[in-house]
Amino acid sequence: MDFAFTPEQEMFRKTVRDFTDNELKPQSAQWDKNEEFPREAYKQMARLGILGANVPQKFGGMGMDCITAGISAEEIGRGDMSCAQFVVMGGLMGGLISEHASPRVQEEWLPRFVEGEVVISLALTEPGAGSDAANLQLKAEKDGDQFVLNGEKTSITTGYVCDASIVFARTDPSAGARGVTAFFVPMDQPGIERTKFNDLGHRAVVRGSLFFDNVRVPADHILSVEGQGFYQVMKGFDFSRALLGLMCIGCAEQTVEDTIQYVKERSAFGRPIAKFEGVSFPIAEALTMLDAAKWQCYRTLWLKDNNLPHTIEAAMCKWWGPKISVDIIHEMLLLHGHYGYTDEFPVEQRLRDVIGMEIGDGTAQVCKIVIARETIGKEYRPY
Numbered sequence: 001m002d003f004a005f006t007p008e009q010e011m012f013r014k015t016v017r018d019f020t021d022n023e024l025k026p027q028s029a030q031w032d033k034n035e036e037f038p039r040e041a042y043k044q045m046a047r048l049g050i051l052g053a054n055v056p057q058k059f060g061g062m063g064m065d066c067i068t069a070g071i072s073a074e075e076i077g078r079g080d081m082s083c084a085q086f087v088v089m090g091g092l093m094g095g096l097i098s099e100h101a102s103p104r105v106q107e108e109w110l111p112r113f114v115e116g117e118v119v120i121s122l123a124l125t126e127p128g129a130g131s132d133a134a135n136l137q138l139k140a141e142k143d144g145d146q147f148v149l150n151g152e153k154t155s156i157t158t159g160y161v162c163d164a165s166i167v168f169a170r171t172d173p174s175a176g177a178r179g180v181t182a183f184f185v186p187m188d189q190p191g192i193e194r195t196k197f198n199d200l201g202h203r204a205v206v207r208g209s210l211f212f213d214n215v216r217v218p219a220d221h222i223l224s225v226e227g228q229g230f231y232q233v234m235k236g237f238d239f240s241r242a243l244l245g246l247m248c249i250g251c252a253e254q255t256v257e258d259t260i261q262y263v264k265e266r267s268a269f270g271r272p273i274a275k276f277e278g279v280s281f282p283i284a285e286a287l288t289m290l291d292a293a294k295w296q297c298y299r300t301l302w303l304k305d306n307n308l309p310h311t312i313e314a315a316m317c318k319w320w321g322p323k324i325s326v327d328i329i330h331e332m333l334l335l336h337g338h339y340g341y342t343d344e345f346p347v348e349q350r351l352r353d354v355i356g357m358e359i360g361d362g363t364a365q366v367c368k369i370v371i372a373r374e375t376i377g378k379e380y381r382p383y
């Protein structure tokens, strides 16, 4: 067993931490208030190699190991949760396009994605299909060497600002999950409209809905082959779920550190409140849980780096990391007293942000279904 990061990984962590401290923390509240997509920070993250973490070097990517990508998620999560979503997007979209897109799509889009010039979203959820994603209804019908897309996607991170989207559509109405195909769709195609959400948190990534009205997509914009879309994205989630756990954990870690500082400085009943066990014990409990959850995520990424199965572990990271982060940040907010409830401190924004990660990429219930299905047996799944 070896729990140490390599010297290169430690150095990368320091670089990302400096970037987070200098560029993200000072601007995070303003992006949130203005629902402003942080275009410059997105490009800076690209320059650090974060967007192209798992894109092959021939397309300008870093070809990084997954543990190093996890370090980005944890460190960026300390500074701004919207920007931390770009780490997850980089991992998911970079992987899907590198592994499954046609050479034409790869050559045209990957170098620009890696450089932070374009934003690419993932459009799976529909108004009538979220947890039950295999039941999606957006239709793709073949017409010569093109497909024609009709339907609606909703709740898409960066939906309002993205330049292209990986859109999951039904190509075979009678084939369930095997009738779902992934398409790479540039957003400037005629027939696409979008609206934006007024969200509780993650306001800088401007989530939104996408409407497709007879949108034509060339057949070579299919990712891999027809009918494989659902399985491609589920495999991608085995990576993104560990990153997502880490970004929430990073956010909670920073909040605990800020709170430690606060309770040393704040006095009540003639002494620093850090002296009261009612204050110090929740901090001790938070540190214990974060330590356990963090190593669970890094172990999952280590399994992926070593080509070992990690579907169960990724589902564990995804439900437990966000859950304890929400509980811990809530507790830390209370330790700030009434100040924690104002926007003078970043705690309230962080709480709003991490709640979103309890839902995105699969709810806790869905992750527990995965864990139960893979351990108790497929014949006992509820669907």
Ligand SMILES: Cc1cc2nc3c(=O)[nH]c(=O)nc-3n(C[C@H](O)[C@H](O)[C@H](O)COP(=O)(O)OP(=O)(O)OC[C@H]3O[C@@H](n4cnc5c(N)ncnc54)[C@H](O)[C@@H]3O)c2cc1C
Pocket: 121, 122, 123, 124, 125, 129, 130, 131, 132, 154, 155, 156, 157, 158, 202, 207, 356, 357, 359, 360, 361, 362, 363, 364, 365, 366, 382
């Ligand atoms: C911040 C954020 C970002 C997101 N980004 C994206 C994105 O980029 N792309 C994208 O495609 N989607 C995205 N989503 C959508 C997200 O993936 C879905 O919201 C999620 O999968 C849940 O689907 P739903 O909202 O339709 O809830 P539903 O499926 O309607 O579920 C409602 C409730 O019922 C529970 N439930 C459902 N089925 C079961 C069951 N069998 N057993 C027990 N409980 C069950 C759920 O856990 C949940 O609590 C995002 C969501 C959020 C909040």
